[in-house]
Amino acid sequence: MSNLLPRHIAIIMDGNGRWSQENHCRHRWDGHRYGINAVRDVIKGAVEKEIETLTLFAFSKENHQRSQAEITALIKLFKECLLKETDQLAENGVKLKFVGDLKGLSTELVVLAREAEFKTRHCTKLKLNLAINYSGRWQITNTLKSIAIGCKEDTFNIDKLDEKTISDLINNDFGTEPDLMIRTGGEFRISNFILWQLAYTELYFDSKLWPDYNKYDLFEAIKNFAKRQRRFGLENAYAQSV
Numbered sequence: 001m002s003n004l005l006p007r008h009i010a011i012i013m014d015g016n017g018r019w020s021q022e023n024h025c026r027h028r029w030d031g032h033r034y035g036i037n038a039v040r041d042v043i044k045g046a047v048e049k050e051i052e053t054l055t056l057f058a059f060s061k062e063n064h065q066r067s068q069a070e071i072t073a074l075i076k077l078f079k080e081c082l083l084k085e086t087d088q089l090a091e092n093g094v095k096l097k098f099v100g101d102l103k104g105l106s107t108e109l110v111v112l113a114r115e116a117e118f119k120t121r122h123c124t125k126l127k128l129n130l131a132i133n134y135s136g137r138w139q140i141t142n143t144l145k146s147i148a149i150g151c152k153e154d155t156f157n158i159d160k161l162d163e164k165t166i167s168d169l170i171n172n173d174f175g176t177e178p179d180l181m182i183r184t185g186g187e188f189r190i191s192n193f194i195l196w197q198l199a200y201t202e203l204y205f206d207s208k209l210w211p212d213y214n215k216y217d218l219f220e221a222i223k224n225f226a227k228r229q230r231r232f233g234l235e236n237a238y239a240q241s242v
Contacts, residue, residue: 007052009180038219204225
């Protein structure tokens with residue numbers, strides 16, 4: 001049994017739409033606005049537990065299949081949050097990093113995201129990755145394109161391509177591979193999220209809809225993680241150094 005904390009936790013924040021329906025909200029996407037409270041509380045919990053990195057899946061490439069009204073509402077919410085929350089995150093020592101095709105959503109959002117990254121660049125208590133307009137296959141495809149371009153321009157030797165090289169390129173966005181991945185909302189799938197990085201990640205599924213989630217639910221997932229044995233293909237449990 002491990003008594004170690006996960007260094008990197010990734011979360012698929014699922015169930016906002018169903019929460020809206022169950023609570024008779026006017027719009028399906030109103031749950032995302034209520035879900036901001038859960039985001040704040042989980043960030044607070046991660047800081048309290050001294051987690052190094054927290055990655056939140058906020059908007060996927062596949063979400064483009066939703067109504068334009070919902071997409072527009074979500075982009076507006078992202079902008080509002082950046083304007084309202086960035087200074088508080090900086091005060092709490094949270095360093096922001098955005099991963100995904102933000103240009104595909106809004107050029108204004110890109111500007112706000114880069115400003116938020118700049119304001120929090122020196123923070124050290126928690127690295128917060130926000131995956132927006134992102135998918136695992138999209139990231140792997142972009143990585144392969146960069147390798148192909150490097151080979152074409154003779155800046156990359158294909159003979160030196162190995163698993164570690166690909167991992168280093170992909171992990172450059174998120175920093176490290178998650179130790180624990182949590183999905184709320186009662187679904188049991190990873191939905192094209194950080195596919196390469198989840199190879200040996202411990203998975204934890206919670207039936208709570210995201211707007212009802214809080215830091216104590218996060219603590220319960222961490223407690224569950226501590227009971228698991230991470231072997232990474234080895235006979236004995238992997239001893240993680242801290």
